[in-house]
Amino acid sequence: MTKPLEKTVRTPSAMRAPIQEMRAFNRFYTNLIGALDYSRHLYVPYTLTESRVLYELAHSPHTDAADLRVALSLDAGYLSRLLAKFERDGLVERAPSAPDPRRQRITLTTRGRDAADLLDERSREAVGSLVADVPAAERVRLTTAMRTVRDILEGTGRRRGGVRLREPRAGDLGWIVQRNAALYAAEYGWNTEYEGLVARIVADFAQDHDPHLERVWIAELDGHPAGSVMCVRDKNPGTARLRLLLVEPDARGLGIGDRLVSACVGFAREAGYREMVLWTNDVLAAARVIYQRHGFVLVDEKPHRSFGADLVGQDWRLPLGDRPA
Known part of the structure; x- marks a missing residue:
């Protein structure tokens, strides 16, 4: 008889006390706010x-x-x-x-x-x-302690990829073109042919897109753009296309790429697309790991000469369900 899988996660001893204290504080504060809500009907008649x-x-x-x-x-x-x-x-x-x-x-x-x-x-x-x-003498201590908790956890959130995904603002679409061109030139030696491709993709979106079926996300870190991705309609009915996934070098390792792809896939599924596809190149190994994590499957690849380099292009596909777009 096959034995059931056992959990193998082990909490380091140095983490146990902070974890216990944080969970205890969370229960205490949730109960406290809940009691205030119940006794004073804070939100009635709203949720x-x-x-x-x-x-x-x-x-x-x-x-x-x-x-x-x-x-x-x-x-x-x-x-x-x-x-x-x-x-x-x-x-x-x-x-x-x-x-x-x-x-x-x-x-x-x-x-x-x-x-x-x-x-x-x-x-x-x-x-x-x-x-x-709360005694007057303790109020300063209370507010200082709460500010300290917020500051520490906000800093932790940033190191762990606690970014904000938002809609593009004026200038953001131009930023997508500029950063794609600069980063791929610096990291892979791609020429202006790639910049032209990105500019056409972005221009097509800016000039004509359906906000119910197409969208751009900007990942913002410390008030500055740190990444982006697009979901656009593919030429095949019921198919969404993921395009131009980008994460700034100094923001990598924080899970930003994973969050951007997750938002893109979730939006496509919610919009009613049956599948999502993307085209990439085999040299983009880090992005490929993210796509695989979200269930994309490689369906075709072929060598090509583009952007001043010899590359292997790859087509990936993710089924989303049977709802019509």
């Missing part, structure tokens, strides 16, 4: 997620739906239903974005702003009552 959306809209008056989805890490379908509910309740208004009519701008109505202000006031009062019970 916690609905309250987060109202808060974000109140503090970001020029918000597009796509940016809101990225900022709060929400499923596109769920956010769309939530905003439709808010619109029916007279809390928000939706209209085409002035910079890009294909995007949807979300603004709070007077009623929506009143609701957001009420939720904010309840939260301040609840936390204020909690802090009021």
